[in-house]
Amino acid sequence: MAHERCEQCGNPTPPWDIIDFSEDGNSYALLCTPCFNATIAELTGFTDFENVRLEPIRMTDCTGEPHQxxxxxxxxGTMIILDAFELCGDLRCGYQFQLTGEPDDDVFVLLGHLVERIRRTLSVRHIDFQERQIIDSTVRGRIDLDEAQDGLLPLVVVDGKEVTWKEFGRMLTSVQGGRWKPSPAFIQALDEAALGPRRCPML
Structure with a gap:
């Protein structure tokens, strides 16, 4: 996928590192993350904020599969957000994690907490993808929009792998007769998936 040029510094930037930013809600600019952070720091008065670039790390899950x-x-605004994610080409995919903190927090302390969360998640499998069935009574994952269905159906990402809504329904037949209650987080994820991609919130 072609890289966009940051409208502030002019550097070509991959899609995962570009932010659609608006200060007034009318005009939008594509900014790379460092330029976005510098702009927000100026607007919010966090003049001591330091842009930090973190190198990718490789970790192995409980089946021995590597993940970068x-x-x-x-x-x-008044918080910092640290995202960790896998890439398929230039787009985010697979496992994705997020941690929030205060602008004066030590980014490397936050990174340590996030890496520990990743490690815990990679230590568990929820789906047997060879047998195409749920391993236990709990499934944890992420809900996205299925672009192959024109965004009309959810797409479930479990164990870092995409599972179509139809496939997930088939897997649920292995526990037919049981009862389940969707958690508030599940309902919220469905709502967010239905809303589709959203621009950066205005300050």
């Missing part, structure tokens, strides 16, 4: 995580560190 990239990071994006950004200032969002």
């Amino acid at each position: 995580f990239h990071f994006q560190f950004r200032l969002q």
